[in-house]
Every structure is written in C-alpha cells, then in structure tokens.
Amino acid sequence: MSSLFSKTISLGKELKISDSEFRDLRDFIYAQCGIYIADNRKYLLENRLANRLKKLSLKDFGEYYYYLQYDSGKGQELSKLFEVITTNETSFYRNPPQLKVFQENILADVIQEQRKKGLKSLRIWSAGCSTGEEPYTLAMILSEVLKGEIASWDIKITANDLSARVLDSARKGVYSDYSLRTTPKEIVQKYFDEDGKNFRIKSELKRMVSFGQINLKDKSHLKRVERSDIVFCRNVIIYFDDDMKKQVISAFYDNLHPGGYLIIGHSESLHNISRTFKPIHYPGAIIYQKEA
Incomplete structure (x- = not known):
C-alpha cells in the first residue's frame, strides 16, 4: 500500500480532521476521481494527508481544502492527492x-x-x-x-x-x-x-x-x-x-x-x-x- 501514515504535530498536539473538513475533502475527492471514502474511514484521510499539510506549511485540513480549490499550485497538488489516497499493492502473477x-x-x-x-x-x-x-x-x-x-x-x-x-x-x-x-x-x-x-x-x-x-x-x-x-x-x-x-x-x-x-x-x-x-x-x- 503506497500510503503515508506519518503524523503532523501542530502546537504540540496531533493534527486532527474535523467532521466538516472530512466531509468537504471526501466530497471533493469523490467529485474529482470517484473514489468514495466512507465515514468510518475518516482516520485514513487524516493519516494519509497529514504529510501533505506539513509539506505545504498548512495549519489544518480546512486550509488544505481551500488550497486544492484556489491555489496556483492546485493542479500539481491534485496529483499528489491522488497518489496518497490510492492503494498500489500489487505483484507479478497476482492471483x-x-x-x-x-x-x-x-x-x-x-x-x-x-x-x-x-x-x-x-x-x-x-x-x-x-x-x-x-x-x-x-x-x-x-x-x-x-x-x-x-x-x-x-x-x-x-x-x-x-x-x-x-x-x-x-x-x-x-x-x-x-x-x-x-x-x-x-x-x-x-x-x-x-x-x-x-x-x-x-x-x-x-x-x-x-x-x-x-x-x-x-x-x-x-x-x-x-x-x-x-x-x-x-x-x-x-x-x-x-x-x-x-x-x-x-x-x-x-x-x-x-x-x-x-x-x-x-x-x-x-x-x-x-x-x-x-x-x-x-x-x-x-x-x-x-x-x-
């Protein structure tokens, strides 16, 4: 699985995604590529996107959602988003x-x-x-x-x-x-x-x-x-x-x-x-x- 499970620390606390931030990002991802992230997998989005927030020096998931919509680098970041939310566990002659x-x-x-x-x-x-x-x-x-x-x-x-x-x-x-x-x-x-x-x-x-x-x-x-x-x-x-x-x-x-x-x-x-x-x-x- 090509995933990023690192944690971002903000003001001495582990960065958490709020319910509204999760819904915004989940709906955005679905609109972009059809991948649906169920409510019980909120932790997955939180874990996988934490490193992107750190890389972009963003303080919370709301800022990241805004970045994906309006920043001049949104196209490049969309590719990064696709990378971290998809699973690439595979092998030759699988099954x-x-x-x-x-x-x-x-x-x-x-x-x-x-x-x-x-x-x-x-x-x-x-x-x-x-x-x-x-x-x-x-x-x-x-x-x-x-x-x-x-x-x-x-x-x-x-x-x-x-x-x-x-x-x-x-x-x-x-x-x-x-x-x-x-x-x-x-x-x-x-x-x-x-x-x-x-x-x-x-x-x-x-x-x-x-x-x-x-x-x-x-x-x-x-x-x-x-x-x-x-x-x-x-x-x-x-x-x-x-x-x-x-x-x-x-x-x-x-x-x-x-x-x-x-x-x-x-x-x-x-x-x-x-x-x-x-x-x-x-x-x-x-x-x-x-x-x-």
Missing part, C-alpha cells in the same frame, strides 16, 4: 488461479475467434495498472501462449492509472524481488534481465504495453481508449460507491467488442451493479462476457 483461467480459457477463446475471422490483432485494457505488474504479466502470458508466432500479431495492451507517479515507475520497468514474489522462477529468468539487485523487463514486452494517465470518473478519458477484446480492472471498483461502479462498468461494456471479456478482482462482483454482462463460472474465477 494465479484467475490468471490460469485467463490463459487457458479466455485468451485461448479470443485467439481462436480472431483466427476464425482471419485476424491477428489483440487489444487488452488494464484499467488501474498501478506500477505495471499486471500489464507486463499479461504480456508474458501472451508470449507464453503465442510463442514464436507472437511477432506476426498486432498486440497492444493499454495500461492506465490515476497516479502519474506509478505510471513513471511502470514505464521504467525495473522491479525488486518483492514485486516478483508470486512469479514462477522460470518466468523471471525468461522475461527479465538482472539490473544490480533489481530486475528489468525485457524490451520486447515493454513494446506491447502503452501507459497513460486516466481518471475513470472522466467519461471523455474513457472514450479515448481503443476498443478492447479483454478488459482487466482488478481491485479498483472496491473504492467506488454503487453509482460510480455502474458508470465505470457501463464504460467497460461500451469499450468491449461483442463477445469480449471483463476480468475484475477475485473478491469483487457485479452483483447488483450490472446485468449486462454474462457471468461465466470457472474453478477459482468468475469472468464476465459481453454477449455477441
């Missing part, structure tokens, strides 16, 4: 049972359908890609499935996140042992080069992935994403309220080609959110399909 279903069932089906049409193109959207582990994992799986044939395919993985900082990290493609903790050893040897104590993604994988900043709250951002065969949005919609979830899932539906697939986090569900997708049950995973 192996789900990825096994993706590799053996979903990807195999999409590739077969493309071949039937005489096509060799594939578009995958990783929405909420964090520091790049997910889209690069997808590139590895594609390489494993298509093998020597992959050079003849037109493949693009569009990888987006709200945080500019994590995208900068993703583009570098350099990772520690910790990011590789769930990755099979033979995959590490095949798709990474050692870089001191770290590991660097091989260039042929980097070429498959295109990174860019996106705000899932902004419909104009969503419409700019190329139509997809498969959408990954894992462990993202848990941060949204039902209205925002419905808006985002509807955008994914519109983005997908008929017959395309949506893959969300294994603990997430579209129950009571959307009936437009057909749920397909596999051992260890539920995958959602846009019917042709």
